[in-house]
Amino acid sequence: MFRFSTIKDYHIALQNGQTTCVEAVRFYIDTIKANASLNAFIEIYEAEAIAKASALDAVCKAGAILQPLHGVIVGLKDVICYQDHPVTAASAMLNNFKSIYNATATQKLLDAGAIIIGRQNCDEFAMGSSNENSYYGPVKNAKDQERVSGGSSGGSAVAVQAGLCMISLGSDTGGSVRQPADFCGVIGIKPTYGRISRYGLIAYASSFDQIGIFAKTIEDAALTLEVIAGADDFDSTVSNKPVEKYSSLLDVQKKYRIAYFKEALEHPSLDKEIRAQTMALIEELKSEGHTVDAVDFELLDYVVPTYYVLTTAEASSNLSRFDGVKFGHRTKTKNIDLTEMYKASRSEGFGDEVKRRILLGTFVLSEGYFDAYFTKAQQVRRLLKNKTDELFAHYDAIISPTVPSPAFKIGEKSTDPIAMFLADIYTVYPNLVGIPAISIPLFTHSNAMPFGLQLMTKHFSETTLLQIADYLLHLKH
Numbered sequence: 001m002f003r004f005s006t007i008k009d010y011h012i013a014l015q016n017g018q019t020t021c022v023e024a025v026r027f028y029i030d031t032i033k034a035n036a037s038l039n040a041f042i043e044i045y046e047a048e049a050i051a052k053a054s055a056l057d058a059v060c061k062a063g064a065i066l067q068p069l070h071g072v073i074v075g076l077k078d079v080i081c082y083q084d085h086p087v088t089a090a091s092a093m094l095n096n097f098k099s100i101y102n103a104t105a106t107q108k109l110l111d112a113g114a115i116i117i118g119r120q121n122c123d124e125f126a127m128g129s130s131n132e133n134s135y136y137g138p139v140k141n142a143k144d145q146e147r148v149s150g151g152s153s154g155g156s157a158v159a160v161q162a163g164l165c166m167i168s169l170g171s172d173t174g175g176s177v178r179q180p181a182d183f184c185g186v187i188g189i190k191p192t193y194g195r196i197s198r199y200g201l202i203a204y205a206s207s208f209d210q211i212g213i214f215a216k217t218i219e220d221a222a223l224t225l226e227v228i229a230g231a232d233d234f235d236s237t238v239s240n241k242p243v244e245k246y247s248s249l250l251d252v253q254k255k256y257r258i259a260y261f262k263e264a265l266e267h268p269s270l271d272k273e274i275r276a277q278t279m280a281l282i283e284e285l286k287s288e289g290h291t292v293d294a295v296d297f298e299l300l301d302y303v304v305p306t307y308y309v310l311t312t313a314e315a316s317s318n319l320s321r322f323d324g325v326k327f328g329h330r331t332k333t334k335n336i337d338l339t340e341m342y343k344a345s346r347s348e349g350f351g352d353e354v355k356r357r358i359l360l361g362t363f364v365l366s367e368g369y370f371d372a373y374f375t376k377a378q379q380v381r382r383l384l385k386n387k388t389d390e391l392f393a394h395y396d397a398i399i400s401p402t403v404p405s406p407a408f409k410i411g412e413k414s415t416d417p418i419a420m421f422l423a424d425i426y427t428v429y430p431n432l433v434g435i436p437a438i439s440i441p442l443f444t445h446s447n448a449m450p451f452g453l454q455l456m457t458k459h460f461s462e463t464t465l466l467q468i469a470d471y472l473l474h475l476k477h
Contacts, residue, residue: 103200
């Protein structure tokens, strides 16, 4: 029976004739179908995945050098465009919409030999922290199906957690890769803003959004990042900095200088077990010869309101195009004027959480409130950026919990948006300042659910981020 451990081992097995890409694809298709109750995949591309696998097997049989992601089975969050395939942002607004082009990240995957096996469920328009806001229903945590998967990239996280694909791509606006990775016990990386092109990613908040990666190993995450990162003529915000060979730079022995926010570990919302195990890790790092310092971060309680003011403002603008004329669902109500048609189309097409955020964003941008909210939030964002630059002048990395608690029960927080927003208290900070961050699965709670540690480094220091993450995983396992 087919088994997957790492991309490297998979490629060795292919070259030795121990398995084939077709066998791998059939295994994952069967596994997805057997785990349909998780609701991780919206659609499987069965016939074309098998056809692509067969073509790749012919290449391998001919003795050609394998491409970096030859035969690697990948799932895409339903906000990343794949030409001639539906992309709906898990929303009734885009029901039956098909993309007419590939996202740059998708194209780079295909060019590197990857096989895209399907599109994955998520919170509608990537807005949510639990994956309960999808038009297609909630995604369930494979560890305990009564619990949430995390959001908004819950389907992508669960797909890797449950072995439904080898790698998943998600998107991360304020933790939407790292938070579900934490809840599901897998690796989730959000690179520096601009490290991966956003071309073909349905926008939520354009100055925050970044495509991220889910994987079971740091090596696989690093290799995937190598493939999809880099310059792109279609995205003016993407960086032209060279992409390092992350996967070949992991094994480094050195002593690191690490900071953690005192306020983060003393915050009243933080689960006591998460606090205790994180503090124990800090002591272990010190005993291994690393410098680990508590630093004051008096802005912690401002990050969530700042994030929600700015992202909802950007969402209000970005989602205005979905009006039933230019894009999206159009109401079938007859004999109404244009304004009423817009209202009806958007009311029918968007779910409650998306409406909530559009309304909040429109409010903070409105006359009389713009300076009080939006301008003030921009000023706080600048203060956060200055504080971050100051910290990284002295430290290699910052660590924190990824999420204040392990995965909660489905429906537990759905009537309390404030409690849901506070679940993002640790993850929104890297998006506000644009730095890379990763959640790595290090711990287990007494309720048997996994939880992780968030690691952050300075802009475009993904190599250091991955090196420390790899070190920590080896230290704890």
